[in-house]
Amino acid sequence: MWSWPRFNPARKLQPVPELPELQAHAERLNDWLTNRTLMSFRPLSFTALKTATPSPDEALRSAVGGVTRRGKHLLMSFPDGRDGHGITFVVHLMQGGRLRPDEDQKARPRSGIARWTFDHGPALLLTEAGKEKRAGIWVVTGDPLASAPLLGLGPEADALDAERLGEILARHSARLHGVLRDQRAIAGIGRRLANEVCNRAGLSPFANASRLGTGEIQRLARAITECIDESLAFERSRTDMSSSKERKGNVHHRAGERCQRCQDTVRSVEYRSYTVSYCPTCQTKGKILADNTTSKFLR
Numbered sequence: 001m002w003s004w005p006r007f008n009p010a011r012k013l014q015p016v017p018e019l020p021e022l023q024a025h026a027e028r029l030n031d032w033l034t035n036r037t038l039m040s041f042r043p044l045s046f047t048a049l050k051t052a053t054p055s056p057d058e059a060l061r062s063a064v065g066g067v068t069r070r071g072k073h074l075l076m077s078f079p080d081g082r083d084g085h086g087i088t089f090v091v092h093l094m095q096g097g098r099l100r101p102d103e104d105q106k107a108r109p110r111s112g113i114a115r116w117t118f119d120h121g122p123a124l125l126l127t128e129a130g131k132e133k134r135a136g137i138w139v140v141t142g143d144p145l146a147s148a149p150l151l152g153l154g155p156e157a158d159a160l161d162a163e164r165l166g167e168i169l170a171r172h173s174a175r176l177h178g179v180l181r182d183q184r185a186i187a188g189i190g191r192r193l194a195n196e197v198c199n200r201a202g203l204s205p206f207a208n209a210s211r212l213g214t215g216e217i218q219r220l221a222r223a224i225t226e227c228i229d230e231s232l233a234f235e236r237s238r239t240d241m242s243s244s245k246e247r248k249g250n251v252h253h254r255a256g257e258r259c260q261r262c263q264d265t266v267r268s269v270e271y272r273s274y275t276v277s278y279c280p281t282c283q284t285k286g287k288i289l290a291d292n293t294t295s296k297f298l299r
Contacts, residue, residue, distance in 0.1 A: 015244055015274075016095050019157055019188030020228055022069050024235030029067040029074070029099065029124075036118040037063050038078065041089075043137075045113035048126065050136040050149075058141075059087040064118075071153045071187035074099070075144055076116075088144040089116075089137055096128045097135030098241065157188040158228050162221040169209040169217065176212070176220075177205035177276050189224070192244070193231070195252040195277045197223045204284045205269075205276045251277040 017025070041056040043049045049056070059081040068075045074091045081087030091099065102115060102125035109115075114126040114137055128135040140147040155164065168186060172179045179185050180194040189197070198205045200223035203216060212220065235242060244253065250260050255268035255277055264281035269289050280286050 015191050016072060017093055017241060018072065018190040018193050018231075019069075020193075020231035020235050021241050022072060022074060022093075022188075023232060024238070025099070025241050026067050026069040026074055027236070028239070029076070032101075032121075033064045033076065033118070033124070034066050035063050036121065037061060038116060039119055040117045041114070043114050044109070045128075045133060047133045048113040048135070048137055050138045051140070054087060054139055054141050056087075056089070056139050059089070059139075062087070070145065070150050071156070071183055072190070073150060077144075081141075085141055088140050090140060090144055090149060091126065091137050092135060092149065094128070094132075094134040094136075096130040096132070098127050098129075100125050100127060153183055153187040154185045155187065157186050157193075157224055160186065160221060160224065162218045165221045165224070166212075166214070166217045169212055171210070173208060173210040175205065176203060176207045176209045179209040188228075191274045192247060192249060192252045193224075193227055195275075196227045196249045199251045199277075199279060199283060200227055202282055204289075205278050206284075206289055251279055253277065 038059050038061070040060065059078040062078040062081040065077040065079040068077070072092065074093070076089040076091070078087045091097075093099070102109065102112075102123040105115070105117070105123050106112075109125060109127070111127040111129055112125050113128050113133065113135065116124040118124075126135065126137070138147075138149055144150055154168070160168075169179065172182070172185055177194050177198060180189045180197060181191065194205070197220065201216070201219040203212070203220060231247065234248065251266045253275075254266045255275075257266050258264070259266055259279040259282060262279065262281040264279055266277060266279055267288060268278070269276040276289070278284065278289065280288055
């Protein structure tokens with residue numbers, strides 16, 4: 001049983017969990033839930049359930065086949081649901097969502113938006129901090145990869161070699177940081193990993209993805225693998241999903257601090273919903289990036 005810190009729904013929202021956090025959490029959930037029989041599913045918020053059909057009830061009295069991950073989504077499968085065609089609950093946590101054991105099963109749990117109960121053990125509660133209420137559950141039948149919200153996702157970031165990565169980048173004449181975060185291009189990378197990967201590869205986050213050379217693509221592929229592997233090892237060492245401030249990195253959320261490699265000052269470009277962090281010496285040949293949505297290098 002996990003020993004999680006007490007949930008504080010009023011705390012500042014975290015960035016959307018990425019591949020390492022979700023993969024490790026899927027493994028924990030899989031160990032905990034597999035072979036348990038679903039007794040009930042109840043949305044506690046009208047925003048929680050994103051699909052009308054099939055009904056979640058079609059998975060009742062079926063055993064959990066496993067919990068896996070695709071991109072930034074968690075998948076809880078019931079292979080015996082709906083006449084053997086299978087039912088899958090696809091969960092996107094967004095920024096404030098978390099899946100937690102629910103011992104008390106209160107009628108109105110604070111910040112609770114959906115609950116699964118099983119034949120034994122605690123229930124599973126989806127909570128969401130904040131007011132936006134964007135976390136959601138899709139109930140799909142058959143192959144979940146052939147239905148929304150998973151249809152159209154790009155290949156998993158941890159499954160790319162340099163050749164495949166180069167093919168993807170060649171199709172996207174856009175800033176590298178944005179392409180890395182585009183789930184239709186590459187699934188699983190978010191703001192933190194994009195910052196750390198670009199830094200590890202020694203590439204400007206504003207570099208045109210389609211114009212990277214062979215050596216740069218090879219460095220980028222290695223950086224993706226290394227950053228994911230290191231983060232995944234950290235997440236697997238825990239019994240809960242880490243918070244943003246606990247995740248290690250050289251540039252992400254470190255603006256104003258010293259780069260651990262060259263001792264230059266880490267800089268950032270602030271946007272309304274995210275921040276691009278980078279080291280000028282390591283990534284842009286000392287040039288500072290302009291802080292606006294149409295920025296070029298400052299001259």
